[in-house]
Amino acid sequence: MIPWVQLDSAKTPDGEQELRLKRRGTEFSIMLGSNELMNSRLSGSEEALARLSCKRIGDRQQPRILIGGLGMGFTLRAALAALRDDASIVVAELVPAVVAWARGPMAEVFGGCLDDPRVSIRETDVAQIIRSDASAWDAILLDVDNGPEGIVHKANDALYGAAGLNAARAALKPGGVLAVWSQGPDSGFTRRLKQVGFAVEEVKVRANGKRGARHVIWIAANPA
Numbered sequence: 001m002i003p004w005v006q007l008d009s010a011k012t013p014d015g016e017q018e019l020r021l022k023r024r025g026t027e028f029s030i031m032l033g034s035n036e037l038m039n040s041r042l043s044g045s046e047e048a049l050a051r052l053s054c055k056r057i058g059d060r061q062q063p064r065i066l067i068g069g070l071g072m073g074f075t076l077r078a079a080l081a082a083l084r085d086d087a088s089i090v091v092a093e094l095v096p097a098v099v100a101w102a103r104g105p106m107a108e109v110f111g112g113c114l115d116d117p118r119v120s121i122r123e124t125d126v127a128q129i130i131r132s133d134a135s136a137w138d139a140i141l142l143d144v145d146n147g148p149e150g151i152v153h154k155a156n157d158a159l160y161g162a163a164g165l166n167a168a169r170a171a172l173k174p175g176g177v178l179a180v181w182s183q184g185p186d187s188g189f190t191r192r193l194k195q196v197g198f199a200v201e202e203v204k205v206r207a208n209g210k211r212g213a214r215h216v217i218w219i220a221a222n223p224a
Helices: 044-057 074-082 096-103 126-132 154-160 162-171 187-195
Strands: 005-011 018-024 027-032 035-039 064-068 088-092 119-122 137-142 172-182 199-208 211-221
Touching (some): 005 096, 018 096, 044 074, 044 172, 044 199, 064 074, 074 088, 172 187, 187 199
Parallel strands (some): 064 088, 064 137, 088 119, 137 172
Antiparallel strands (some): 005 018
């Protein structure tokens, strides 16, 4: 069996943990300690995050999409495939090394999607962008950490609490969509989404097509 080789590492935003980029042949993995955060062979649920969201806003002219978390680009590529040429997508990534990996050792995985004219990358906290403009986005897609109960960046809790969800709703246009990826279910998060006024659909999807772990995507609609 081909052994894993570590290509690079980077501190998490709090400086207390380390992300590691590893490769085995053509396969890539991003690890946090013994936890695998993402793998280049498992893209199904991240792609579903984009497909489900874009389906809800597909008839809008010049839609603006905000993606929180670059990861391995699965959500971004799926959004580009689903949206027309008049769309614009902003990707917020808090860890600069992840962007460097996308343009460097994982460039083949990303397939040039970072150079699409519809895409702009901002190395910042997605929460700052959400709070900066009201009624600015047709869809906000959050694939940050492992979901509402994240393990990488504790400050992500501010995205998933009542204050963060109210900020997301304010940042959405009427009828816009907040979509959130999670490694697993969280009944408390579903309840919070409803309490701040979202109409909520909870979708279970496989990590890779019909196989792999079941992940959860919340599709939360901002009433028109």
